[in-house]
Amino acid sequence: MTLPGATAPGEEALRAEVRAWVEANWDPDLTVRGWWARLADSGWAYPTWPVGSFGRGLDQEAAAVVADELARAGVLGPPHNQAQTMGAPVLLDFGTPEQRERWLRRLATGEEAWCQFFSEPGAGSDLASVQTRAERDGDEWVVNGQKVWTGGAQYSDRGILVARTDPDKPKHRGLSFFVIDVDQPGIEIRPLRQMNHAAHFNEVFFTDARVPDANLVGGLDNGWAVAMATLAYERSAYAAGAVRLRTVTPGRKAGFLDLTVRDALARLDELDEHALEPFPLGDTAAMVALAREHGRDRDPVIRQRIAELHAIAETARLTALRARANARAGRAPGPESSLGYLLGVTIARRTRDLALEIVGAGGMLEGRDAPRDGAVAQMALSAQVHGIQGGTEQIQRTILGERVLGLPKEPVVDRDVPFRLLKVGTQRG
Numbered sequence: 410m411t412l413p414g415a416t417a418p419g420e421e422a423l424r425a426e427v428r429a430w431v432e433a434n435w436d437p438d439l440t441v442r443g444w445w446a447r448l449a450d451s452g453w454a455y456p457t458w459p460v461g462s463f464g465r466g467l468d469q470e471a472a473a474v475v476a477d478e479l480a481r482a483g484v485l486g487p488p489h490n491q492a493q494t495m496g497a498p499v500l501l502d503f504g505t506p507e508q509r510e511r512w513l514r515r516l517a518t519g520e521e522a523w524c525q526f527f528s529e530p531g532a533g534s535d536l537a538s539v540q541t542r543a544e545r546d547g548d549e550w551v552v553n554g555q556k557v558w559t560g561g562a563q564y565s566d567r568g569i570l571v572a573r574t575d576p577d578k579p580k581h582r583g584l585s586f587f588v589i590d591v592d593q594p595g596i597e598i599r600p601l602r603q604m605n606h607a608a609h610f611n612e613v614f615f616t617d618a619r620v621p622d623a624n625l626v627g628g629l630d631n632g633w634a635v636a637m638a639t640l641a642y643e644r645s646a647y648a649a650g651a652v653r654l655r656t657v658t659p660g661r662k663a664g665f666l667d668l669t670v671r672d673a674l675a676r677l678d679e680l681d682e683h684a685l686e687p688f689p690l691g692d693t694a695a696m697v698a699l700a701r702e703h704g705r706d707r708d709p710v711i712r713q714r715i716a717e718l719h720a721i722a723e724t725a726r727l728t729a730l731r732a733r734a735n736a737r738a739g740r741a742p743g744p745e746s747s748l749g750y751l752l753g754v755t756i757a758r759r760t761r762d763l764a765l766e767i768v769g770a771g772g773m774l775e776g777r778d779a780p781r782d783g784a785v786a787q788m789a790l791s792a793q794v795h796g797i798q799g800g801t802e803q804i805q806r807t808i809l810g811e812r813v814l815g816l817p818k819e820p821v822v823d824r825d826v827p828f829r830l831l832k833v834g835t836q837r838g
Contacts, residue, residue, distance in 0.1 A: 420474055427453060427478040435484050437671040441657065442518070444670050445488060449517035453479070454487035455497070462501060462509065463517040469733040479654055485670050486654025488519030491561065493659070494646035495639050496523045496569055496588070503586075503627035503635050512588070522660025524565040525643075526556045526589070526613060527636065533558075534801045536571070537580040537633060538831075541615060543572035543587065545622075550574070552589065552618040558798075562598045562611040564662045565591050570620070571636050574629060576829040583828055584632035586639075589620040605790035644750045645732075691760045691788070693719045696767070699781070705767050714766075718759050725752035744813045747805040754802050757795035761788045 434447055448454040449463050456472045458464025467475070479486060487493070497516045500509050515521045532538040541554025552572055562568065568589050575583035591598075595618030600608040627635035657665040657673050665673050696715050700706040732745035764785045765772040775783040796802040810816040823831050 420471075423471060423474050424478050427475055428482070431479070431482045431484060435482065437485075437674070438669055440667055441485065441670055441673050442520070442666040444485060445517075445519040445659075448487055449514065454517055455493065458497070458501065458513075458517075462513055470730070476654055485674060486656035488516075488522075488659035489654070489656050490519075490522045490659050491525050491569070491643075492516045492521055492523035492567075493519075495525065495642045496567075498642045499569070499586075499626065499635060499639050502638055507623070508588075508626065519659030519666065520661070521566040522561065522564050522658065522663065523588075524559050524562045524568045524591070525639070526559060526562075526568045526570040527639075528558045529555060530557055534804050536636060537584065538828075539571055539573060539584065541570075541572045542576070543570075543574050543585060543620070545574075546619075548622050549619050550587065550622065550625075552587075552595070552615045552620060554615050555612065556615075557610075557612045558601075559598075559611045559613050560609050561658075562591065562613055563600060564658060564660055566660055566662070567591055568613075569626075569639065571632050573828065574632075577827050578630065579825050580823065580828045580831065581633045583630055584636070585629055586626045586632040586635040587620045588624045588626060589618065593618055595619065603790075605787060641746055644746045691757060693722055696760060696763055699764060699767050699785075703767050703769075703780075711763070711767060714759070714763050718756065718763065721752060721755055721759065725749060725756065728752060744809055747808045750805050751802055751809075754796045757792050761792040764788055 430451060430453060434451070436444070439447070445454070452458075452460070452463060452465040453475055455463060456465040456467040456475045457469060458466075460466045476486075493516055497513060500512060500516075504512075512521075516523075526541075527536060527539075529539050529541060531540060539554075541552065541556065543550040543552050550572075552570070554572065556570075559568070568591055570587045570589045571584055572587060573583055574585040577583070589596075595616050597614040597616070599612050599614070601610045601612060602608050603610065655674075655677070657663065657677055660666075665676075668676065693715060696718060697706070700708075700711055700715065705711045728745050728748050732743070732749070735743055735745070768780045768785050771780040772785040772789065774780070775786045777783070779786060807819065811818050
């Protein structure tokens with residue numbers, strides 16, 4: 410057992426190895442493209458990926474140590490996009506050797522950015538009800554339909570797509586998973602303006618868009634299993650307690666690849682200076698500082714609420730550690746993913762409400778004259794996404810109720826019915 414604050418056996422050696430590599434290789438005058446290639450080829454960018462696939466085969470706990478050392482060194486972090494957090498793990502699990510050979514290095518080096526074509530106007534929480542169709546045409550599939558809440562589509566080179574390939578099968582068994590090129594005439598992207606003034610999400614229309622059969626991942630009509638794995642990776646990537654490295658947007662459309670790292674970091678500083686983070690005060694330490702700024706740190710109610718927030722955050726941290734321990738022991742994923750998601754939602758909402766309570770009426774103000782330059786108002790306008798993205802909190806609670814507590818499953822009347830009969834009038838043929 411490692412005591413709190415102590416260094417685990419082997420951890421210091423790992424830290425020393427990362428520090429030595431950074432000292433020998435860090436060069437802010439490299440282009441972002443060059444630095445990311447150097448980082449990817451070393452295996453330190455994504456150390457949990459397998460040896461031989463731009464990784465080092467480390468577990469999540471060791472990977473957190475690597476990330477911490479890279480953050481301490483102040484280097485530009487590896488590319489962080491749905492390509493790296495979801496696309497690459499799915500390729501490692503379900504992709505063919507040819508698919509991994511074709512795409513993994515481009516993802517590891519940030520040459521490409523990907524997005525996620527999952528949700529639809531009539532298929533959000535009930536993802537198995539997607540109506541976007543993919544119909545075989547020789548060596549290609551022709552895609553028609555609509556997706557919504559697609560983050561980063563306007564900056565993406567490709568997208569991971571769940572589409573219906575057999576409407577005569579029940580809804581969970583007639584889906585397939587593709588990697589589709591975004592830049593083609595049959596794909597139209599329309600940004601959605603959010604109430605926090607950002608436009609991270611899009612609605613996307615497919616009109617006879619095409620995707621090669623070679624881009625089918627996981628086998629025909631096996632898209633549900635691949636999609637579920639993708640969502641599990643999504644929740645893990647954005648779970649509470651994950652080490653965040655400072656980085657820029659990957660892919661050619663973002664415009665960073667051919668800048669020097671020094672210029673990219675300067676541009677990132679400029680962007681940070683003029684753009685508010687959607688959730689800039691989302692932890693206990695930030696709440697303590699905010700309370701002190703506004704003379705509320707001696708208020709017993711505020712102090713109690715901060716203590717409760719700290720307890721929840723510690724629960725989230727320990728839950729993540731338990732998930733890592735299970736993974737190291739080779740056990741199948743348990744309820745920790747859903748628990749971590751719900752804890753993250755709770756932390757987001759409590760920090761939002763607590764910040765508004767501490768600041769008072771000033772929490773309604775935006776702009777540079779507002780408290781914390783409007784960060785509190787930005788949190789209030791942004792927090793609603795938590796509990797929706799990556800699977801709704803209601804879905805996670807259902808998973809825990811049924812799979813952990815053993816509660817009866819909700820009645821399902823459509824599981825064995827051909828999808829075509831469920832969506833009469835909305836499917837061709």
